[in-house]
Amino acid sequence: MDRRISLVVIDDHEVARKGLAAWCAESDPPIHVVVDGASVDIAFHGLARTADVVVLDLQLTPGLPTLDGLQRLVAAGRRVVVYTQIADDAMAVRCLDNGAMAYVTKAEAGEHLIAAIHAAADGRGYTPPTLGGAMAGNSDPQGPSLSIQEVTALKAWFASRSKSMAAKSMGVAPATIHTYIDRARAKYAAHGRPAPSKSDMVRRALEDGLIDLSELGDADRP
């Protein structure tokens, strides 16, 4: 990536916003926080309108987290990385269905949030361990159908938090684990309700040769 990534950070805690801005400044390639604030509205004004990625805290007001903000941003064609206090597998899967590029819990933010922002800027989904576990454990019969290897890789990634240990447990190369996880992620992107961000991810997965059209049987469902 040869240009700076521009980012909008939406979180109701100033400390979290400043901390994330500090991480972004140190990242490579660098990420520039254009604007940060406590409301989804800030993403629709001025420079923020053209920012590459939006980081969104699901729980902006005390109480239950809502998907309203995510839906508004995704409908406007934005690439959103959900960033949350809550490790809830059902909520994680709903965020994917609504077009989130990634779901990163605050506990794993240090290791995975920057990588998730880079991937989102590039039109790719990103799967931290908690999200991998949520995808593997999703028992919804309407959900995308994953292969046994994909489920095994997601579970091993969730349990061990190490792609190389997951690879050892399956007797494959770490790159293969990557492929299994990314394929599963692409299947989730191709599944369910349409969204611009999901189309981006499917297109990238096709370009990367992760999946082919025959595996997207349900991608064109209304």
Add this chain to the structure above:
Amino acid sequence: MASMTHRGITAQELLHGLRLAITTIAGTVLLTASLPRKLAAHDHLTPQLGAYATLLGLLAVEIVLLVRRRDWGRLRGPALGLTLAASILSTWTLRPEYLTTSTDWSFGTTGWIGVILLYNRPISLLAAFLVAHEAVTVARVLTLPVDRDFVLNLVAGSVGTVGFPLACGLASVALRSIAALAERAQAETAAIRTADAVATARHAARQHRLALLDAAVEPLLQGLADGGRIPTDPAVQRDCAVEAARLRRMLAETDLSDDPLLHELRHGADVAERQGLLIEFETVGIWSAPSVEVRRALLDGPLAALSGARSWARVSVIGTGEALSVNVVADGTGPVAPSPRTDVEYLVVSEDDTTWIEARWTAASRSS
């Protein structure tokens, strides 16, 4: 011991026997009444036969209800009214000189129909009914010029008319209270027997768990007591931690919990947390509760590994349609014995100083 329960008479059976006896008495009294033998003595035969037929009809209904083990219920009031009407009809159409004599058939029989209808009601109702029946005859007697013999006859006859049925009613009150006592005694016996069985089963389960613990805890405690094993030895400390976690898990086995697997895992992990370990806990997916043996196999390996963690550990449970797995990732690991069950696999992967152990229960063994 157990065969005695079947021989205990229930209150229902006792009360049914009582009703059978009362109905038999009433039936015998009514069928041997003097009316059929003394038809010629009556001036107005039709009302006499009508009254008799009414009481016979009520007796027939009682026999049907008795066989079906049904109570009179809402029919009781109308039936009592019919009985008294039959008494009035018979008494007031009788030739005056036959009142309270053997020709006055209804005087001695009506009360028994009252007993049939009221044997399981408060005794005061039966007494009131008998008094009403007696009053029918007394009222008729008062309209006539009476002498001393007549009054004596009335009093003597009343012993049979009111006294016998009332005595029968009193006996039924006594029997009903005995039946209630019998029922209570039987319930108490059953409760004691159930408590006994529960205590025996619980004792057996506890013995079984203790036997499982003894195998490992006893040599450890003996070693500590005779100085063979030194508390400062890290291996001894680890063994103690493993046994403490197993003990906590086994105690948790008897708790009632929505998810016994998670409940026992949390108890086991809690021991490690108390030793200053930073423990992360995460679950995904769904699963149905496995049996206690499977839970032991799923938890023993991961908890043993957990005892070797130095500063942090991550504990996770993943349930998918095909498999249920319990995982521990930690910096360092304790010795893990092989899985005690063929349907629960242990997988250990190490890298640098991090070890991941997975205990996996696979779908092949799950009943579908």
